[in-house]
Amino acid sequence: MLKLTLPFRLELRGAPSRSMTYLSPLIAIVLTMLLGALLFIALGKDPLAGLKVFMIDPFSGKRAISELLLKSIPLILCALGLAVCFRASIWNIGAEGQFTVGALCSGAMLVWLDVPGHSISGGAGLLLMILAGIAGGAFWAGITALLRDKFNANEILVSLMLTYVAQLLLMWAVNGPLKDPNGMNFPQSKVFSPEFMLPMLISGTRLHIGFVVALVAAVVMGIFMTRSLRGFSLTVGGVAPHAARYAGFSSRSALWVALLLSGGFAGLAGAFEIAGPIGQLLPSVSPGYGFAAIIVAFIGRLHPVGAVLGGIIMSLLYLGGELAQSRLGLPSAITGVFQGMLLFLLLACDTLIEYRLVWKPKA
Numbered sequence: 001m002l003k004l005t006l007p008f009r010l011e012l013r014g015a016p017s018r019s020m021t022y023l024s025p026l027i028a029i030v031l032t033m034l035l036g037a038l039l040f041i042a043l044g045k046d047p048l049a050g051l052k053v054f055m056i057d058p059f060s061g062k063r064a065i066s067e068l069l070l071k072s073i074p075l076i077l078c079a080l081g082l083a084v085c086f087r088a089s090i091w092n093i094g095a096e097g098q099f100t101v102g103a104l105c106s107g108a109m110l111v112w113l114d115v116p117g118h119s120i121s122g123g124a125g126l127l128l129m130i131l132a133g134i135a136g137g138a139f140w141a142g143i144t145a146l147l148r149d150k151f152n153a154n155e156i157l158v159s160l161m162l163t164y165v166a167q168l169l170l171m172w173a174v175n176g177p178l179k180d181p182n183g184m185n186f187p188q189s190k191v192f193s194p195e196f197m198l199p200m201l202i203s204g205t206r207l208h209i210g211f212v213v214a215l216v217a218a219v220v221m222g223i224f225m226t227r228s229l230r231g232f233s234l235t236v237g238g239v240a241p242h243a244a245r246y247a248g249f250s251s252r253s254a255l256w257v258a259l260l261l262s263g264g265f266a267g268l269a270g271a272f273e274i275a276g277p278i279g280q281l282l283p284s285v286s287p288g289y290g291f292a293a294i295i296v297a298f299i300g301r302l303h304p305v306g307a308v309l310g311g312i313i314m315s316l317l318y319l320g321g322e323l324a325q326s327r328l329g330l331p332s333a334i335t336g337v338f339q340g341m342l343l344f345l346l347l348a349c350d351t352l353i354e355y356r357l358v359w360k361p362k363a
Contacts, residue, residue, distance in 0.1 A: 011177070020353050025299045028346040029313065035341050045328055053327055053340070054320030057272075066205035070277060070320050071095050074099065074269035074286070076214040076311035078293030080221050081262030084300040087225065088258045089238035094144060094159025095266040097166035098137040102267025104170050105136030107281030110274070111178050120121050122195030131195065137267015138260045140166060145259040145281050149252060155259075163290070171283050178281055191283035192297025198276045210272040215308065222304040234258060266290060287318070288336075295343045317342070 020171025031054035033051060058068045078095045085092040109132040113125040120128070143162060147153040171187065180190040198208035225231040237244040237254045245251065269289065274281055296314050321335025 008350055014213075014311050022301060024349040024353055025301070025310070025346060026206050028184055028299075028342060028349045031345045031349075032338060032342045034337060035345075036354045037281075039065045039337070043330065045330070050324065050328060052314060053323045055343065057323055058316055058319040062202065063205055064208040068312065068315050068319055068337045069211050070205075072311040072315040073208075073210045073214050073276075073294050074273055074289040074310050075293050075314050076292050077217065077265045077269035077272070079300060079307040079311055080214075080217055080298035080304055081265030082293055082297040083300065083304065083307055084225070084234060085258045086220070086297060087238050087302050088234040089241070090255055090258045092141065092144065092159050092259060092262050093156050093294065094141070094161075094163045094286065094290070095262065095293050096286060097159070097163030098263040098266035099141045099270040099273075099286050099290045100166040100170050101140040101270070102133035102137035102263075103270030103281065104166075104173055105267070106130070106133035106271035107189055107274050108132070108173070108178060110196050111281075114193050115189070116197055122193075126198070126275065129275055130268065133267040133271025134264045135267065137263040137265070137270065139263070141259040141263025141266070142256075144258050149255060167283075170281075170285065174281055174283055177286070180280075187283050191280045192275065196275065197279060200265050206277050208272070208276045210276055213268075213272075214311075218304040218308050225304065230257065266293075292318075292339060295339060295346070298346060299342075314339070 033055065036053055037047035037052065040047040062350040065345075082092060082095055107146065109129045110125070113120055113128065113256065131263060140162060141159070144153075144155050144159045147158050148155045174187040174189060178189045180188055181188070182312050182328045183190070198210055201207045201209055201211060225235065233244065233247075234250040234254050234257065236247065236249055237249055273285060273289075278285065292314050293311075296307060296310035297312035299313060300308070317335055317338045321330075321332065321338065324334050325332055
């Protein structure tokens with residue numbers, strides 16, 4: 001049997017410094033842009049024009065900046081919940097499915113409320129819509145928690161597979177009970193009335209109050225993770241599970257709290273998406289925000305403030321990919337390529353900060 005031997009081995013450096021830990025995402029971002037420039041050259045495009053589309057054009061004016069912040073809202077919210085899970089070493093990979101179910105429940109609530117003569121006003125309807133989204137996302141994450149708790153199922157596989165079930169549920173809903181009867185047979189719900197839409201932050205733009213909610217949520221989660229006993233128990237359980245058990249912290253409780261929080265945040269993001277920029281329930285309610293939020297959480301070093309910065313950076317890639325399609329004639333897959341490069345380089349930088357390559361001597 002052929003055995004592959006590498007000419008080097010990885011050797012642990014010791015505990016990396018805090019400055020290098022936070023410098024790693026910046027190095028990964030710079031390397032992503034450099035590799036992106038090489039990619040543009042390989043595609044026959046001007047690399048400077050390509051980098052300008054990704055790094056400068058999203059800041060060119062009030063409307064562009066508002067779109068950048070708008071796209072960061074679901075990314076920040078999903079990443080806040082995922083950061084809690086990952087800190088507790090609970091690997092929730094299904095934020096996309098929880099986002100979808102949150103949007104579906106919120107859409108169903110608005111379809112029920114948005115009828116002539118309904119007694120519930122717009123403000124109360126918005127609150128019910130938001131609660132429905134949070135409950136839907138938390139319920140979907142709770143399925144993963146239940147299967148892990150009762151049957152020791154792997155939460156990575158369960159949460160990921162539930163994402164596809166959620167997408168099928170959404171497709172069934174917009175082709176069935178939530179389908180717009182006047183929608184010319186398109187798979188979509190009715191367009192919701194303006195009274196049930198989120199208030200705008202800046203007139204003339206699509207940026208809604210959800211951005212303020214995301215910032216407040218980041219502050220609250222920062223306090224929760226660093227100043228509360230529950231947040232401390234989640235962190236200790238992820239870093240040192242034996243010490244957590246010795247201290248009396250319940251791993252079962254940590255599992256449920258982390259997953260329900262994560263699902264609730266993802267469901268809230270889904271609710272904001274349909275009551276904000278989309279304005280109705282569509283099969284394509286998410287371009288992959290739940291999956292991209294995994295990268296956002298790690299760019300932000302699993303810290304709530306870092307999630308805000310990481311969400312804006314990932315929003316740059318989304319907007320840059322859209323602009324690259326319209327201005328440079330590149331395919332839509334360019335966004336996924338940049339996201340993949342960023343994730344790969346972030347993991348590489350983290351690995352090389354914690355380990356060093358040691359070349360084996362020749363025999």
